[in-house]
Amino acid sequence: MKGESLWPRLAGLSLVIEACEYERLHAVLAYEFERITTHVRLVGSGVDGLGEDISVFREDGTALHETRPALLLEGEWTLAAFCEHLGTLELWPEPPEWDGALRFRQWAFESAALDLALRQAGHSLHDVLGLEPQPVRFVNSLGLGKEPSVEPLLRRLARSPVVRFKLDAEATWPPALVDEVAATGAVDTIDFKGQYGLEVEDPEALAALYDRVLPAFPHAYLEDPHDLSEIAQRLGSHLERVSYDSPIRAAEDIGATPLAARVVNVKPSRIGSLRRLFEVYARLRAGTAAEVPRRHGRAGRGTGR
Numbered sequence: 001m002k003g004e005s006l007w008p009r010l011a012g013l014s015l016v017i018e019a020c021e022y023e024r025l026h027a028v029l030a031y032e033f034e035r036i037t038t039h040v041r042l043v044g045s046g047v048d049g050l051g052e053d054i055s056v057f058r059e060d061g062t063a064l065h066e067t068r069p070a071l072l073l074e075g076e077w078t079l080a081a082f083c084e085h086l087g088t089l090e091l092w093p094e095p096p097e098w099d100g101a102l103r104f105r106q107w108a109f110e111s112a113a114l115d116l117a118l119r120q121a122g123h124s125l126h127d128v129l130g131l132e133p134q135p136v137r138f139v140n141s142l143g144l145g146k147e148p149s150v151e152p153l154l155r156r157l158a159r160s161p162v163v164r165f166k167l168d169a170e171a172t173w174p175p176a177l178v179d180e181v182a183a184t185g186a187v188d189t190i191d192f193k194g195q196y197g198l199e200v201e202d203p204e205a206l207a208a209l210y211d212r213v214l215p216a217f218p219h220a221y222l223e224d225p226h227d228l229s230e231i232a233q234r235l236g237s238h239l240e241r242v243s244y245d246s247p248i249r250a251a252e253d254i255g256a257t258p259l260a261a262r263v264v265n266v267k268p269s270r271i272g273s274l275r276r277l278f279e280v281y282a283r284l285r286a287g288t289a290a291e292v293p294r295r296h297g298r299a300g301r302g303t304g305r
Contacts, residue, residue: 003286006129007278011080013117013128016044020073024065025052038064040108042073042116049116054269055096055104064105067093073109079117083110083274103249103272110274139188143168150180157186164188166223171205175212182216189265190217194226195246195258203230210234223265227258235259246270251279 023039036059040051056063071089073082091105118125126133140163144152148170156163166189167181181187190213200206207230214222214234221243225231235242243263247253249270257264264284271277 003282005275005278005282006131007275009129010114010117010274010278011078013079013121015077015079015082015113015117016120017042017073017075017077017082017113017116018045019043020071022065022068024063034058036063038108040064040112042109042112044116045120047116047119049112049114049119051108051110051112051115053105053108055101055108062093062096064108069093079113079274082113086110086113100270104269106272107269110272111268114274137164137188139164139166141166141168141191143170144173144177144181148173148177150177150184153181153184153186157184166191168193169209169213171202171209173209173212178212178216187217187220189221189223189243191223191245192225194228194231195224195244200226200228203228207231207234214238221263225259232259248280250276251283254280254283 019042021041021043023041025037025039027035029035036056038053038056040053042049042051053064059066061067069091071091073086077085086106086109091109092102096102114125118128121128124133140156142152142165144150144167153165156165163186165187167187168191192210206226206228210225210231211234220241222235222238222241223243224246225235225242239259240262242259242261243265244257244261245265245267247257248264248266249272254264266277266280266284268277271280
């Protein structure tokens with residue numbers, strides 16, 4: 001039914017957990033940015049389920065592969081009972097400074113549990129939910145560097161001419177660079193990072209960035225614009241392209257964004273909970289807003305089976 005959560009269709013899935021393992025993941029990304037995360041692997045009945053904890057950006061003694069907590073996850077559960085049990089556990093040695101990290105870590109375990117439950121049941125996610133799978137398009141999300149250049153895009157396009165991008169906009173983008181990037185025709189989203197509470201150091205330069213970007217990318221989504229009156233004025237004729245990501249953490253956030261956006265970018269790890277995630281989807285299915293019809297970043301293993 002439209003507007004009804006589909007979580008009950010998953011909640012009763014049987015789940016057998018015999019072990020929990022942690023695996024360190026490491027990559028050096030663009031501009032020598034070192035990224036460290038942890039695979040959470042739940043094992044049971046001859047199969048396993050994977051989730052990824054993206055809450056720690058450096059090894060500081062709090063990463064799961066460092067602490068390897070014994071969380072008493074073993075047993076026979078329903079998926080809903082496991083998630084409820086998980087909510088009673090201390091997943092961090094000390095409360096993290098950023099509360100978003102709590103949701104990220106919770107999602108690592110809940111997504112691993114969903115993956116395992118589906119594998120043990122021998123069903124795909126869309127089968128259990130009774131939905132027809134629809135195609136999605138992944139986009140490469142990146143910035144253009146401290147000394148911004150179109151080169152990162154051109155290098156990727158040379159390898160894969162059909163790749164699409166979500167770009168983190170910077171006030172340091174000069175007009176010539178905006179024109180070069182726009183000429184690729186490969187940008188689906190411009191992310192202004194305006195909803196993270198960061199101080200705007202140069203309001204004039206920021207306004208000039210919007211003046212350059214909005215006409216240069218007439219079909220791109222405009223993600224997380226700054227909540228400033230002068231920016232809202234510039235976005236007045238582009239509201240159908242405005243999307244929100246950072247503020248979307250629960251169902252009640254849909255429709256409560258600074259601008260009446262038609263589109264949202266739902267990141268399950270930012271929601272943190274399967275039950276709350278399906279409440280968000282239910283709100284979207286009710287027609288309050290539309291989900292961005294693509295996914296940012298790399299494909300995960302669990303729910304895409």
